[in-house]
Amino acid sequence: MAEVRPPSLYEAEAYAELLTISFGLAPDQADRLVQEHLPDSVRVAVADGAVMAGLLTDRQAQSWGGRLVPVACIGGGAVAPESRRQGWAFHLLRAVLGEHRTQGTALAALYANNPQLYRSLGFEQAGLRWVAKVSPAQVGGTATAAVVRRLTPQDLPAMKAIYRQVVLNRRDGALERSDRRWRRALGLQSEGRPWWVGAFDDSGALTGYIVWRGQGTIPKLSAVVLDFVAGSVAAATALRGVLSQLSSTVQSIELATAPDDPALWWADSARPHLMERLFIRVLEPAGAVGQWGFPAAVDQALHGTWADPIFPDGDGPFTLEVSSGRGAWTQGGPGGARLTPRALAALLAGRVAPAELAILDGPSLGSGTPWSAVFPRRSVWMRDPF
Numbered sequence: 001m002a003e004v005r006p007p008s009l010y011e012a013e014a015y016a017e018l019l020t021i022s023f024g025l026a027p028d029q030a031d032r033l034v035q036e037h038l039p040d041s042v043r044v045a046v047a048d049g050a051v052m053a054g055l056l057t058d059r060q061a062q063s064w065g066g067r068l069v070p071v072a073c074i075g076g077g078a079v080a081p082e083s084r085r086q087g088w089a090f091h092l093l094r095a096v097l098g099e100h101r102t103q104g105t106a107l108a109a110l111y112a113n114n115p116q117l118y119r120s121l122g123f124e125q126a127g128l129r130w131v132a133k134v135s136p137a138q139v140g141g142t143a144t145a146a147v148v149r150r151l152t153p154q155d156l157p158a159m160k161a162i163y164r165q166v167v168l169n170r171r172d173g174a175l176e177r178s179d180r181r182w183r184r185a186l187g188l189q190s191e192g193r194p195w196w197v198g199a200f201d202d203s204g205a206l207t208g209y210i211v212w213r214g215q216g217t218i219p220k221l222s223a224v225v226l227d228f229v230a231g232s233v234a235a236a237t238a239l240r241g242v243l244s245q246l247s248s249t250v251q252s253i254e255l256a257t258a259p260d261d262p263a264l265w266w267a268d269s270a271r272p273h274l275m276e277r278l279f280i281r282v283l284e285p286a287g288a289v290g291q292w293g294f295p296a297a298v299d300q301a302l303h304g305t306w307a308d309p310i311f312p313d314g315d316g317p318f319t320l321e322v323s324s325g326r327g328a329w330t331q332g333g334p335g336g337a338r339l340t341p342r343a344l345a346a347l348l349a350g351r352v353a354p355a356e357l358a359i360l361d362g363p364s365l366g367s368g369t370p371w372s373a374v375f376p377r378r379s380v381w382m383r384d385p386f
């Protein structure tokens with residue numbers, strides 16, 4: 001059909017044009033985004049010398065059950081408007097997934113506004129990214145609850161350490177950010193100047209930080225929070241206090257959080273401003289299961305039959321053994337419930353209970369079975385866009 005490969009400079013420009021027309025990015029913004037991903041993390045589908053489609057792909061690691069699983073984060077998928085519904089997106093994605101699979105990346109992730117397309121490639125919903133909009137007055141807090149000061153690049157190691165401790169080690173779905181992702185979380189990639197503020201305890205240790213940038217102009221000025229990490233009540237209260245003091249010029253504050261995030265309980269009427277669905281794809285079950293964090297108290301062997309419609313080379317009976325929080329997937333065994341990549345993604349992400357899988361066209365695994373012990377429900381709220 002077409003060749004899928006890293007773009008030449010001319011093809012990179014053509015892909016940037018697709019980003020502009022598809023997502024409404026300003027041309028220089030699209031150019032910068034593509035440049036930042038060149039050469040390794042851009043793929044285009046080229047036919048007869050024309051760029052039909054392109055995407056960005058960033059290899060990171062994702063926290064699941066307290067362990068880190070390598071994941072290919074995919075974004076910026078765009079097909080030339082006049083060539084849509086001809087299979088270009090499917091073709092490009094299948095090639096890119098195959099490439100990551102060959103390199104040993106066990107998982108792929110993306111935000112889906114077109115679930116049908118991604119489900120046909122074996123992705124399933126794993127979580128949500130929920131951006132709330134609140135007024136500064138709703139944020140409350142008291143800036144003097146901790147020592148606060150503006151942070152500088154010298155504080156970066158401490159910021160990364162507290163992110164790891166408070167977010168990465170505790171929240172399913174959190175990313176061990178690539179350098180590129182960190183630049184975005186720190187506001188270094190975006191238009192405008194970011195502002196970083198940290199909260200410190202009595203011993204002078206960083207206990208939380210906030211990163212935001214202004215968007216728009218008065219009277220519609222917003223503060224877009226790019227990262228908010230608080231490891232103590234004092235840090236959360238102080239950083240909220242800093243945000244609430246923006247009220248004289250800032251009309252609204254946007255931040256990625258969860259509807260039931262304890263840090264948001266103070267905001268009675270946080271309105272959802274944006275909601276994106278995170279989908280994941282198990283590229284290689286043995287790799288994903290071997291790196292996943294399972295419930296520590298479970299000691300269980302499960303049997304089933306693996307069926308991957310896109311990459312069928314590992315199809316057949318499998319045995320999944322879970323012990324001391326670790327999983328091992330081996331080929332062979334008596335077989336059993338037919339598990340597809342979609343079903344396994346839903347189970348691993350804990351977005352559905354095994355008994356609910358039938359709703360997704362998956363096998364009927366019943367409640368109170370060994371499957372329920374191995375695959376508990378999890379709640380994934382993403383903070384990073386990609």
Ligand SMILES: CC(C)(COP(=O)(O)OP(=O)(O)OC[C@H]1O[C@@H](n2cnc3c(N)ncnc32)[C@H](O)[C@@H]1OP(=O)(O)O)[C@@H](O)C(=O)NCCC(=O)NCCS
Binds near residue numbers: 080085087089090111
């Ligand atoms: C979304 C997009 C990438 C799809 O590209 P495409 O080449 O048209 O997709 P494909 O032809 O490979 O579609 C494969 C399947 O996906 C589904 N699909 C694709 N576009 C769809 C649409 N607009 N509505 C519903 N289903 C759609 C269909 O099931 C389709 O199979 P079918 O055509 O046999 O019914 C393209 O519309 C696009 O560039 N949109 C703007 C940017 C964007 O939304 N990117 C995705 C961000 S998550």
